[in-house]
Amino acid sequence: MELIKVGEKTYYIKNNTNIGVYKIDNNKVYIIDTGNDKDAGKKILKIIQNEGLEIKGIINTHSNGDHIGGNKVIQDRTNSVVLAYGAEKYFTEYPLLEPSFLYGAYPFKDLRNKFLYASESKVDAIQDNLPDGLEYFSLKGHFFDMIGIKTSDNVYFLADALFSEETINKYHLFFIYDVKEFLNTLDYLETLKGKLYIPSHTEATSDISSLIKINRNKVKEIINKIYNICESELTFEEILKNIFDEYKLTMNINQYVLVGSTVKSYLSYLCDEGKISYEFKDNKMKWKQNKDYK
Numbered sequence: 001m002e003l004i005k006v007g008e009k010t011y012y013i014k015n016n017t018n019i020g021v022y023k024i025d026n027n028k029v030y031i032i033d034t035g036n037d038k039d040a041g042k043k044i045l046k047i048i049q050n051e052g053l054e055i056k057g058i059i060n061t062h063s064n065g066d067h068i069g070g071n072k073v074i075q076d077r078t079n080s081v082v083l084a085y086g087a088e089k090y091f092t093e094y095p096l097l098e099p100s101f102l103y104g105a106y107p108f109k110d111l112r113n114k115f116l117y118a119s120e121s122k123v124d125a126i127q128d129n130l131p132d133g134l135e136y137f138s139l140k141g142h143f144f145d146m147i148g149i150k151t152s153d154n155v156y157f158l159a160d161a162l163f164s165e166e167t168i169n170k171y172h173l174f175f176i177y178d179v180k181e182f183l184n185t186l187d188y189l190e191t192l193k194g195k196l197y198i199p200s201h202t203e204a205t206s207d208i209s210s211l212i213k214i215n216r217n218k219v220k221e222i223i224n225k226i227y228n229i230c231e232s233e234l235t236f237e238e239i240l241k242n243i244f245d246e247y248k249l250t251m252n253i254n255q256y257v258l259v260g261s262t263v264k265s266y267l268s269y270l271c272d273e274g275k276i277s278y279e280f281k282d283n284k285m286k287w288k289q290n291k292d293y294k
Contacts, residue, residue, distance in 0.1 A: 007153025034070030041070020061159035063091035071121035086145030141182025164202030179269035
């Protein structure tokens with residue numbers, strides 16, 4: 001981890017999950033996200049303290065474990081406020097909600113791992129609580145109420161609104177809760193006029209146009225692929241296996257719930273668009289193309 005200055009008051013810590021840092025005065029900062037576990041939180045604390053700075057607040061862009069994992073250790077040691085928006089506030093306060101949502105029931109032990117089930121922290125609503133110099137904006141699609149943060153230095157922290165070309169080429173499917181909103185967010189990102197953009201899981205850049213295109217093209221590819229898979233009547237499990245086989249992915253418990261939930265989101269999108277429909281046969285729910293779709 002290293003602290004990189006990108007504006008008069010804006011820094012970030014380069015990490016697997018990039019961490020935003022914003023100075024609210026000479027020696028106090030707010031940070032944006034906290035990494036995937038308590039060890040990440042300890043490293044963030046050490047970096048900040050080595051610079052003679054004090055963490056006064058944490059802003060969580062959303063409640064996935066790799067963004068809130070360091071919350072508790074930092075909050076316990078600094079008494080910092082944690083801010084989040086909408087549903088993300090409640091998922092951060094009650095992190096068991098995430099594996100429960102992904103699995104669709106109480107998660108068994110293997111699903112209660114640090115990647116899906118972070119430690120809880122005390123959270124306040126971000127509305128009216130942001131310090132001067134910071135603004136939040138909606139980035140729906142990846143998760144329920146994900147937000148981005150703009151600083152007074154015209155630097156945009158984009159959370160998981162964009163994934164790297166390397167990640168997309170390797171895994172093909174990245175987690176999406178709402179496909180339509182994810183595409184709307186990509187359209188919105190094209191309107192931004194920032195000095196620098198910092199997605200959570202790829203390099204900071206002054207130009208996100210190519211990254212937007214790569215993400216959009218992959219989402220459209222998956223939409224078409226699942227639509228074509230549904231030429232035959234298939235259950236969800238059959239569709240999921242087809243996707244894993246097609247992209248040569250390896251199934252494990254985390255991938256089952258993450259990719260599985262994402263595939264269901266694509267099915268919801270296609271169903272709402274009128275491209276596919278479902279029916280029950282032999283007590284099985286089956287999906288199929290709508291042949292008369294125009």
